[in-house]
Amino acid sequence: xxxxxxxxxxxxxxxxxxxDQRYAERVSMWCRISYSSQVGARIITxxxxxxxxxxxGCKILSAAPCPLGSTLTLxxxxxxxxxxxxxxxxxxxxxSRDSFAVRFPKLxxxxxxxxxxxxxxxxxxxxxxxxxxxxxxx
Numbered sequence: 001x002x003x004x005x006x007x008x009x010x011x012x013x014x015x016x017x018x019x020d021q022r023y024a025e026r027v028s029m030w031c032r033i034s035y036s037s038q039v040g041a042r043i044i045t046x047x048x049x050x051x052x053x054x055x056x057g058c059k060i061l062s063a064a065p066c067p068l069g070s071t072l073t074l075x076x077x078x079x080x081x082x083x084x085x086x087x088x089x090x091x092x093x094x095x096s097r098d099s100f101a102v103r104f105p106k107l108x109x110x111x112x113x114x115x116x117x118x119x120x121x122x123x124x125x126x127x128x129x130x131x132x133x134x135x136x137x138x
Contacts, residue, residue, distance in 0.1 A: 026052045026053065026054040026059075027052060027053055027054070027119050027122040027123050028051070028052050028122065029050060029051075029052060029053045029118065029122050030049060030050065030051065031049070031050045031076060031077050031078055031079060032047065032048075032049060032050075032077045033047070033048055033049070033050045033060065033074055033075060033076050033077065034046065034047045034048075034074075034075045034084075035047075035048065035060075035066070035072045035073065035074050035075070036072065036073050037066050037070050037071060037072045037073070039066070039067055039070055044066055044070075046062060046064055048060045048061055048062035049061045049062075050076060051099065053115065053118065053119060053122075054119065055104075055107075055112060055115050055116055055119060056103060056104055057093065057101060057102050057103040057104055058101070058102060058104075059099055059100075059101045060099060060100055060101070060102065061098060061099045062098070062099060062100060063098060065092070065095045065096075065099070065100035066092050066100065067092065067095075068092055068093075068094070068095050069091065069092060070091075070092050071089055071090065071091055071092075072090045072091075072092065072102060073086065073087070073088050073090070074086070074087045074090050074102070075087075078114070078118055080114070080117070080118060082114070085111065085114060085115075087104060087107070087111065088106075089105060089106050090102045090103070090104055090105075091103045091105060
């Protein structure tokens with residue numbers, strides 16, 4: 001009697017899915033942000049803390065998140081010697097009890113460069129602390 005191969009019933013996964021479901025490297029980074037949004041006739045504004053950042057989005061700690069799918073304007077104080085960065089047309093993609101995540105669908109070349117510089121700076125710092133690979137090879 002032939003026994004089935006132990007992996008014959010296992011679905012094949014993409015190599016990168018085993019490591020991370022995100023498209024871009026996300027780094028732990030703490031800075032103050034402010035945001036505003038218009039939901040119908042109501043204008044929502046708030047201040048919060050950015051917890052982590054990638055070139056495609058970020059996670060924001062806030063007890064009062066904006067509605068899922070709403071569009072925000074974010075002001076990030078990156079503490080890089082420049083004025084706070086203003087990002088428009090940012091979309092709320094996930095909400096949890098004490099935080100929400102946003103995607104950056106439209107970034108100018110300058111905004112993308114500035115975010116990438118901050119991410120690289122914090123990847124270097126975090127990789128020294130936890131000795132993990134900062135990038136994956138796909």
